[in-house]
Amino acid sequence: MIALLYRDLQLAFRAGGGFGLGLAFFLIVVVLVPFAVGPQSELLARIAPGVLWIGALLACLLSLDRVLALDWEDGSLDLLATAPLPLEAIVTMKSCAHWITTALPLVVISPLLGVLLHLPGGGYLWLVISLLLGTPALSVIGTFGAALTVGLKRGGLLLSLLVLPLYVPTLIFGAEVARRGAAGLAVETPLLMLAGISAASLAVLPFASAAVLRINLR
Incomplete structure (x- = not known):
């Protein structure tokens, strides 16, 4: 499994779908927002958690079509489907590789981009925590969508249409954790909901992705 993860990481960087593309898109989204809504610090601080989460979500979406393609x-x-390693484990490793190459760099750089949006000081820690808890669900859900559309020509648009509605609960609770943390409010409820979504996705979707792949490979 470790060898498979290392192989997928190498493929991600060689194919140009590594952390560079996601980081660049994330940065562009955050930089463009003040031009659209104005430079008012209070307004930017209020919308910063939602903007950062939307940017991270869309950046994760960029490289999903290359997870299995x-x-x-x-x-x-x-060959992987006939290997001794269960297909569920293979799908899990591919989700992990996507998270490491795409989502993890976004988590690391998010506090710096939060400065650009005047995120209140109390929100930085909760922003990072919410992204750490929520982005694994984005990768696992995205891998499920990639399994559904694998083999389809120009399936990127269809993949986005399938995955985006499934991303909405993660986006809602992730942004709410960051917003409440920035405002100094209690974050326990949205934090637990976000952790529950990620845990449920990690527990269920690898089996669903493997089942879909078996159908597509017949």
């Missing part, structure tokens, strides 16, 4: 194109996916 490269293995499908060169035939590696057929």
Whole structure:
């Protein structure tokens, strides 16, 4: 499993879908917001948690079509499906590789971008915590969507349409954790809901993704 994870990480960087693309998109979204809504510090501080979470969500969405597409194109996916390693474990490793190359750099850079949006001082820690808890769900859900659309020509748009509605609960509770943390309010309820979504996604969706892949590979 570690060898598979290392292989997927190498493929992600070689294909140009590593952390650079996601970070660049995240930065562009955050920089453009003040031009659209104005430079008022109070307004930017109020919308900062939601903007940062939307930027992170869309940045994660950019590289989803490459999670399984490269293995499908060169035939590696057929070999992986017949390997001794369960297909559920293979899908989990691919989700983990996507999280490491795309979501983790966003978590690291998010406090710096929070400064650009005048995020209140109390919100930085909760922003990072919410992203750490929520982004694994984004990667796992995205891998499920990639499994549904693998093999389809120009399936990127369909993948986005399938995945975005599933991302909404994570976005709502993740942004709410950051917003409440920035305002000094209690964060326990949205934090537990966010953790529950991630835990449920990690527990259920690898099996669903593996089942879909088995159907597509027949």
